[in-house]
Amino acid sequence: MTRHDAADHLDEEAFTPFVEGLDYPVYVVTTAAEGETSGCLVGFATQSSIDPPRLLVCLSQANHTHGVALAATHLAVHLVPADRHDLAELFGSETGDEVDKLSRVAWTPGPGGVPLLDDCPRRFVGEILARHDLGDHTGHLLAPVTVGEAKGETLAFADVQDLDPGHDA
Numbered sequence: 253m254t255r256h257d258a259a260d261h262l263d264e265e266a267f268t269p270f271v272e273g274l275d276y277p278v279y280v281v282t283t284a285a286e287g288e289t290s291g292c293l294v295g296f297a298t299q300s301s302i303d304p305p306r307l308l309v310c311l312s313q314a315n316h317t318h319g320v321a322l323a324a325t326h327l328a329v330h331l332v333p334a335d336r337h338d339l340a341e342l343f344g345s346e347t348g349d350e351v352d353k354l355s356r357v358a359w360t361p362g363p364g365g366v367p368l369l370d371d372c373p374r375r376f377v378g379e380i381l382a383r384h385d386l387g388d389h390t391g392h393l394l395a396p397v398t399v400g401e402a403k404g405e406t407l408a409f410a411d412v413q414d415l416d417p418g419h420d421a
Contacts, residue, residue: 275410280330280343280372281309282354284365285323289354291367292317293344295409296389297329305396307378310389316348318390326364326379327392330372334405337412339371344415363397373401 282291296310309329311318321327332340342353358370363377378394385391 275408277331278340278344278407278409278412279309280332280339280369281311281317281321282328282330282359282367282369283317283321283324283326284361284367285320285325288320289365289367290317290320290348291343291353291369292348293340293412293415294329300393306381307376307394307396309378309392309394310386311392312389314388320348321380321392322383322390324364324366324380326362326366326377326397327394328362328366328368329376329378329394330369331374331404331406332372333374334407334411336371337407339369340407340412341415344412368400374404374406375400 279294279297280291281294292315294309294311298308300306300308307329309327311321342356346353354367359367360370362368366377368375376396377398379397380392381395382393383390
């Protein structure tokens with residue numbers, strides 16, 4: 253792999269056309285640490301290894317959830333059911349700096365104390381193995397601990413374009 257200077261990189265304006273129009277799942281990520289719970293809507297998450305199985309979840313450093321996740325041992329990654337735009341709106345348009353989002357939904361504690369959203373049975377709980385600074389996001393590398401029901405249609409990025417984010421990225 254070759255290393256390049258920052259001057260070799262394209263700016264956001266040149267990069268945007270490449271990613272515009274991509275449609276991928278959105279997730280509600282929840283976590284708990286030091287007696288605090290938090291959750292946010294996430295658009296950047298991907299499987300990063302088959303063997304061993306790994307998922308990379310990227311949290312905006314501007315989000316309240318990011319601060320809680322830095323002290324956490326686990327993250328819960330929920331795929332949002334296609335008919336639950338309201339959950340995407342709550343976790344994507346409100347900020348945990350001002351609103352206790354989890355007080356507005358039904359949930360049960362999972363591994364590491366993470367909130368498991370009752371209305372999002374298609375979920376994954378992972379132990380945080382590593383964290384990586386990825387610019388304005390931190391990547392959390394997760395090893396699976398539990399996986400919920402894996403069926404049903406889910407919301408995608410195109411379905412939440414109407415939301416105003418609780419924080420800028």
